[in-house]
Amino acid sequence: MTQRIYNFSAGPAVLPEPVLRRAQAAIWDLDGTGIGVMEHSHRGAAFEAVLARAEAAVRTLGGVPDDHDVLFLQGGASTQFFMIPMSWLSTDDTADYCDTGVWAQKAIAEARRFGVVHVACTGKPSGFAALPGPDEITWSRRPVYAHFTSNNTIYGTQWPTEPTPPDGAPLVCDASSDIFSRPIDVRRYGLIYAGAQKNLGPSGVTLVIVRKDLVERGRRDLPTMLQYRTFAADRSMYNTPPTFGIYVLAEVLAWIAEQGGLAALGERNARKAALLYDALDRSELFRAYAAPGSRSDMNVTFRARTEALEAQFVREATAAGLDGLKGHRLAGGMRASIYNAFPEAGVRALIDFMADFERRHR
Amino acid sequence: MTQRIYNFSAGPAVLPEPVLRRAQAAIWDLDGTGIGVMEHSHRGAAFEAVLARAEAAVRTLGGVPDDHDVLFLQGGASTQFFMIPMSWLSTDDTADYCDTGVWAQKAIAEARRFGVVHVACTGKPSGFAALPGPDEITWSRRPVYAHFTSNNTIYGTQWPTEPTPPDGAPLVCDASSDIFSRPIDVRRYGLIYAGAQKNLGPSGVTLVIVRKDLVERGRRDLPTMLQYRTFAADRSMYNTPPTFGIYVLAEVLAWIAEQGGLAALGERNARKAALLYDALDRSELFRAYAAPGSRSDMNVTFRARTEALEAQFVREATAAGLDGLKGHRLAGGMRASIYNAFPEAGVRALIDFMADFERRHR
Numbered sequence: 001m002t003q004r005i006y007n008f009s010a011g012p013a014v015l016p017e018p019v020l021r022r023a024q025a026a027i028w029d030l031d032g033t034g035i036g037v038m039e040h041s042h043r044g045a046a047f048e049a050v051l052a053r054a055e056a057a058v059r060t061l062g063g064v065p066d067d068h069d070v071l072f073l074q075g076g077a078s079t080q081f082f083m084i085p086m087s088w089l090s091t092d093d094t095a096d097y098c099d100t101g102v103w104a105q106k107a108i109a110e111a112r113r114f115g116v117v118h119v120a121c122t123g124k125p126s127g128f129a130a131l132p133g134p135d136e137i138t139w140s141r142r143p144v145y146a147h148f149t150s151n152n153t154i155y156g157t158q159w160p161t162e163p164t165p166p167d168g169a170p171l172v173c174d175a176s177s178d179i180f181s182r183p184i185d186v187r188r189y190g191l192i193y194a195g196a197q198k199n200l201g202p203s204g205v206t207l208v209i210v211r212k213d214l215v216e217r218g219r220r221d222l223p224t225m226l227q228y229r230t231f232a233a234d235r236s237m238y239n240t241p242p243t244f245g246i247y248v249l250a251e252v253l254a255w256i257a258e259q260g261g262l263a264a265l266g267e268r269n270a271r272k273a274a275l276l277y278d279a280l281d282r283s284e285l286f287r288a289y290a291a292p293g294s295r296s297d298m299n300v301t302f303r304a305r306t307e308a309l310e311a312q313f314v315r316e317a318t319a320a321g322l323d324g325l326k327g328h329r330l331a332g333g334m335r336a337s338i339y340n341a342f343p344e345a346g347v348r349a350l351i352d353f354m355a356d357f358e359r360r361h362r
Numbered sequence: 363m364t365q366r367i368y369n370f371s372a373g374p375a376v377l378p379e380p381v382l383r384r385a386q387a388a389i390w391d392l393d394g395t396g397i398g399v400m401e402h403s404h405r406g407a408a409f410e411a412v413l414a415r416a417e418a419a420v421r422t423l424g425g426v427p428d429d430h431d432v433l434f435l436q437g438g439a440s441t442q443f444f445m446i447p448m449s450w451l452s453t454d455d456t457a458d459y460c461d462t463g464v465w466a467q468k469a470i471a472e473a474r475r476f477g478v479v480h481v482a483c484t485g486k487p488s489g490f491a492a493l494p495g496p497d498e499i500t501w502s503r504r505p506v507y508a509h510f511t512s513n514n515t516i517y518g519t520q521w522p523t524e525p526t527p528p529d530g531a532p533l534v535c536d537a538s539s540d541i542f543s544r545p546i547d548v549r550r551y552g553l554i555y556a557g558a559q560k561n562l563g564p565s566g567v568t569l570v571i572v573r574k575d576l577v578e579r580g581r582r583d584l585p586t587m588l589q590y591r592t593f594a595a596d597r598s599m600y601n602t603p604p605t606f607g608i609y610v611l612a613e614v615l616a617w618i619a620e621q622g623g624l625a626a627l628g629e630r631n632a633r634k635a636a637l638l639y640d641a642l643d644r645s646e647l648f649r650a651y652a653a654p655g656s657r658s659d660m661n662v663t664f665r666a667r668t669e670a671l672e673a674q675f676v677r678e679a680t681a682a683g684l685d686g687l688k689g690h691r692l693a694g695g696m697r698a699s700i701y702n703a704f705p706e707a708g709v710r711a712l713i714d715f716m717a718d719f720e721r722r723h724r
Contacts, residue, residue: 005396009403012605020398024386034367034683036382038564038610041371041686074436074566075587078601082585110585197602202400204436204566204604223444223472225437239440240559242566242604243374248400321396324403 006346009324010153010299010337011177011198019251019341026247038244042237050247051235057253061262064186064209071208071228072236072246077103077176080193080206081110083226084172087218088144089115096120096143098163101128101152102330103174111147118143128155128331130291139166145190146171151178153198154328156301156335157294162188170214178298179207180256181340182266190214196245198298199340201252205245256340265340272338272347273297279351285309285358289331303333305361310334313357322350368708371686372515372661372699373539374559381613381703388609400606404599412609413597419615423624426548426571433570433590434598434608439465439538442555442568443472445588446534449580450506451477458482458505460525463490463514464692465536473509480505490517490693492653501528507552508533513540515560516690518663518697519656524550532576540660541569542618543702544628552576558607560660561702563614567607618702627702634700634709635659641713647671647720651693665695667723672696675719684712 007014023037030037033046040047051072058070073079084107089095093115097108099122111117118140121132139146146165150173151158158178162185165171170190179194186192191210197203208228215228224230230238236246259265277295280288280302289301304310310333314326327335338347369376385399392399395408402409413434420432435441446469451457455477459470461484473479480502483494501508508527512535513520520540524547527533532552541556548554553572559565570590577590586592592600598608621627639657642650642664651663666672672695676688689697700709 003396004391004398007397007401009397009401009406012401012403012602014401015398020389020400024389027382027386027389029366034365035369035371035685036366036377038382039369039371039374039376041374042565044371044686074438074441074604076436076601079436079587082587086585113583113585195602197605202604202606203404203602204607221475223448223475225441225444239438240374240557240565242436242564242607243559244564244606245566245604323397324406 005321005323006349007323008336008338008342008350010328010335011195012203013198013337013339014341015201015248016252016255016341019248019255022251023248037247040243042240042243047243050243050250051237051241054246054250054253055235057250057257058207058209061180061253061256062184062186062209067212068186068209069212069215069232071210071231072241072249073206073208073231074204074242076195076203076206077174077193078106080174080208081107082113083228084145084147084191085111085114086222086226087228088214091115093144094118094140094142096139096146096165096169098132098137098148099123100131100149100157101155103152103154103176104149107147107149107174120146123155123157126291128152128157129289129294131157131159131294134163137163139169142166143169145169147174149174151175151296151298153177153299153337155331156290156296156299158296158298160293170211178296180262180265181269181298183262196249198337201249202245204242205249207249268344269297269338269340272342272344273300275344275347275351276300276336276338279354283354283358285361286354289333298337298339300336300338301327301331301333307332309361316357317350317353320353322353367683367685368711369685370698370700370704370712372690372697373557374565375699375701376703377563377610378614378617378703381610381617384613385610399609402605404602404605409605412605412612413599413603416608416612416615417597419612419619420569420571423542423615423618424546424548424571429574430548430571431574431577431594433572433593434603434611435568435570435593436566436604438557438565438568439536439555440468442536442570443469444475445590446507446509446553447473447476448584448588449590450576453477455506456480456502456504458501458508458527458531460494460499460510461485462493462511462519463517465514465516465538466511469509469511469536482508485517485519488653490514490519491651491656493519493521493656496525499525501531504528505531507531509535511536513537513658513660515539515661515699517693518652518658518661520658520660522655532573540658542624542627543631543660545624558611560699563611564607566604567611569611614703630706631659631700631702634704634706635662637706637709637713638662638698638700641716645716645720647723648716651695660699660701662698662700663689663693663695669694671723678719679712679715682715684715
């Protein structure tokens with residue numbers, strides 16, 4: 001068995017090692033069936049059990065009420081960017097979007113193909129380092145829905161709590177990079193979507209939690225695969241789902257439950273992030289990019305004194321087994337993605353390395 | 363290590379055991395990177411190498427010319443059913459479709475949302491047990507494309523060779539269940555699509571091979587994720603691709619190359635199927651469903667004397683470690699799916715079991 005390293009990738013990202021071990025076994029033989037998990041018919045009892053486990057875990061961990069469907073789709077958040085307005089936004093309607101950076105802007109661009117977009121707030125003045133406060137959000141009069149991005153991987157910001165949309169407007173959330181990293185009150189949401197590849201599993205599965213009355217109201221003259229009702233009616237099995245991805249997701253959710261559920265995980269994630277932000281705030285060489293109050297527990301973005309030092313830091317960190325720390329070009333510098341499965345020991349290793357680097361570059 | 367059984371599933375289906383072994387190792391550590399294949403950033407060098415391997419293998423094995431793009435999408439063939447007409451079929455245009463069963467009909471239903479569908483031939487008179495001969499196909503005058511389903515899993519039929527569309531009409535093929543099971547002349551096709559989960563890998567990846575001039579001509583006012591050019595421009599990396607699925611696909615293609623490529627595999631598949639059809643044609647209890655000349659090398663459909671005997675056969679076969687033999691309800695009876703990775707030993711085991719069953723039920 002080779003040595004694994006600390007993987008700070010923003011996504012696809014580190015998965016829990018016990019899940020990897022279970023997946024290795026299941027690839028050869030799922031649950032003693034004599035057939036590997038990728039090779040099972042999606043219509044057979046073995047995969048049906050996997051799917052049922054996955055849905056039950058989403059419902060239990062997330063406290064998903066019965067009036068919401070739990071769907072497993074394909075195509076990532078980028079597909080949700082257009083499926084949502086395509087389903088609910090007509091030419092003369094308005095949808096409200098919070099512009100908190102690149103991913104929010106991609107969602108806005110797709111929505112504009114279908115109807116009117118009202119940008120209810122923007123983090124642009126701060127270079128997206130800060131999220132808008134409650135009094136900086138101006139909703140339109142009657143939006144068909146209100147969309148926000150709960151965590152912004154590129155800038156390293158995360159809403160402390162969800163915004164409150166105007167009366168009657170369903171809240172829609174791209175939770176790709178912080179879903180199930182802390183408790184969530186699903187009853188406040190019309191639709192939550194998340195690519196699995198940060199906190200839930202491999203890329204290629206999108207978790208969608210959506211209110212049944214919204215599913216019912218979606219446009220009916222769309223291709224079968226673009227209607228949420230298709231997946232709701234057939235429990236995500238209208239066509240062959242990404243069976244292996246759903247299996248891994250079910251195992252990750254089981255692991256989350258073993259860790260004590262979302263409350264315990266939320267505390268652990270907050271502690272991991274606080275360790276790193278404290279080190280950054282104490283440092284004279286490094287500084288956090290995101291503003292206090294907007295800082296993400298998932299993606300800790302930071303800069304060093306010069307770009308040359310940043311490049312050197314990333315290079316040396318990589319050589320020391322701290323991988324994936326280069327920041328996105330739009331925020332520059334460094335980014336430590338420390339999702340659910342990222343171990344506290346890795347955070348401490350990074351802090352030690354930063355201290356050592358700072359001593360050498362005082 | 364537990365005992366694996368013979369898996370006749372129609373899809374997801376059996377994968378080559380050496381590929382499963384490699385995937386088990388890669389889940390923990392891809393290529394000595396210290397990071398598992400599901401955990402690697404899709405923008406990193408390790409996955410870039412996987413993607414390059416996958417594309418190169420498709421091009422080499424399939425003899426894909428430079429004027430075709432090789433794309434890895436999500437959503438299965440069911441997504442291609444609508445993406446194709448959405449891209450190229452306008453309200454007043456006509457596209458020609460060969461109706462050879464359920465999957466062809468699903469493609470037709472989605473196309474009718476966008477334009478006129480001309481059904482150029484139908485296997486309905488034979489209960490889809492026979493494919494139309496060349497003189498039973500009536501193309502329309504100027505179809506924007508001509509679509510056929512190269513292998514029909516439900517009825518167990520397979521075109522001996524592709525139909526010849528009218529001059530200038532691109533040939534479009536759903537090859538989900540026989541892609542790369544025998545040689546293919548890609549130059550004859552405008553677009554070939556295939557869900558990976560039968561011959562190429564796990565579910566959740568769709569291989570699309572498409573002529574570049576068609577990509578160029580596709581509608582531009584569609585959501586970003588529904589334009590082929592989005593994936594062509596970014597080498598299937600506009601958004602996070604299904605990285606693990608592409609990895610397994612690359613390994614399956616490497617395995618196909620190790621077996622001698624498509625010509626060798628085609629011979630092997632034909633031999634496996636012939637063994638089974640010969641046994642069926644000699645039997646007094648069993649009979650093949652598909653008509654000679656239309657029989658599939660991938661899915662061998664067959665019936666027994668009575669439905670009661672069929673149910674008993676499936677039950678006893680399952681107990682004997684021959685799994686997944688129950689036929690689709692539309693064709694009834696039994697179906698043995700014997701894709702690329704299905705071993706000849708499994709075919710011989712089925713034939714022996716059938717002979718034994720027949721002796722007991724003479």
